[in-house]
Amino acid sequence: MILRRSGLTSADRSEPLRPFVADERAEPEQLISLRSRLARWLRDSGCGTERVETVLLAANEAISNAIEHAYADTEPGPVHIRGQVLPDGTIRIAVADQGSWRPAQPGGYRGRGILMMQECGDTVWIVRSSYGTVVTLTARPEEQPEPGAAAAACRDQFQLRRQFTDGHVVAKVTGTVSAGCEAALARELLAASCGGVAPMTIDLTGLSRDTEHARDAIQQTAQAARRVGGSTTLVVNGPRTDAWHRVAEVSEIIHSP
Structure with a gap:
């Protein structure tokens, strides 16, 4: 996920924010801890309360998908979350797994999470390969008006x-x-x-x-x-x-x- 915030760069901080790094086993009980740690990191980056919640909603969906679906037919493997503040103040978050992609079925429930991530930000990128799946999201800092x-x-x-x-x-x-x-x-x-x-x-x-x-x-x-x-x-x-x-x-x- 990339979040661009106006008026704040690395020069505005006394010290650069350390990258967010989480490597966990893809198990449901990890979700609460990961969400809490990511929320704290986002607040430290200077994001406002409402925007933190919006970003968390999208990131949580990406993490949940990795935990719930990537290893559905095998033992749980790793899920990797990375966050970084770039020199221009951009925040970048990526969620990766080493499991298998499960295609969504139109007309059913599965697949709505991707739409929700798209609505929480500007874009969603999904790269699938034999090595696993990487989800990257982008978002503007401003809250978007309801339709x-x-x-x-x-x-x-x-x-x-x-x-x-x-x-x-x-x-x-x-x-x-x-x-x-x-x-x-x-x-x-x-x-x-x-x-x-x-x-x-x-x-x-x-x-x-x-x-x-x-x-x-x-x-x-x-x-x-x-x-x-x-x-x-x-x-x-x-x-x-x-x-x-x-x-x-x-x-x-x-x-x-």
Whole structure:
């Protein structure tokens, strides 16, 4: 997790904050201790109380996933948590295990944790390999406003219908996506695909009009999916145009005649 805080650098401290280092066995009873130690370290870094809780929520989800799922079919192995304050005041936290990745199932409960981590910060990166999984999150220092009434108004403008087939999501968007509704659509698409982990086809042929705001929402969704190892395929009306160039860099696009 990377948290950028304005106005505070290493020069503002009498001594640099020591890195956070925790190497524990992936057992549930370790969670309370790890959360307490990480909270104390974050407070020492200068984070405010509310922001500490938000960061902890995301980090706790990443740690919980490693403890609960990485070694589900074997004896518990290690979980590694690292935190560091960089010279510009950025805080970096990574959570790693040496176990196996368990894919989320769209339409079920699993996978909501990734979406929650994304909402607590700016981005979530997941790197999976035969050596295990590393989760890195990024977050701005400011508390983000709740979607509230604005999101509700956006949902009155567009509709999203989802179908799940063998772990694949097909999301059909109809209506229109106007200014200020990009984040609302991106969130609903990510929620449908377990935070972007599940492969997803996004059908935009039912939009009443092609807008820059719709393209921005899809670009946000495709970028988030890429960061967690997912993929998106986009279906749009009409021939290939420069309007979709930015989206084509992060998503496959099928142009419907």
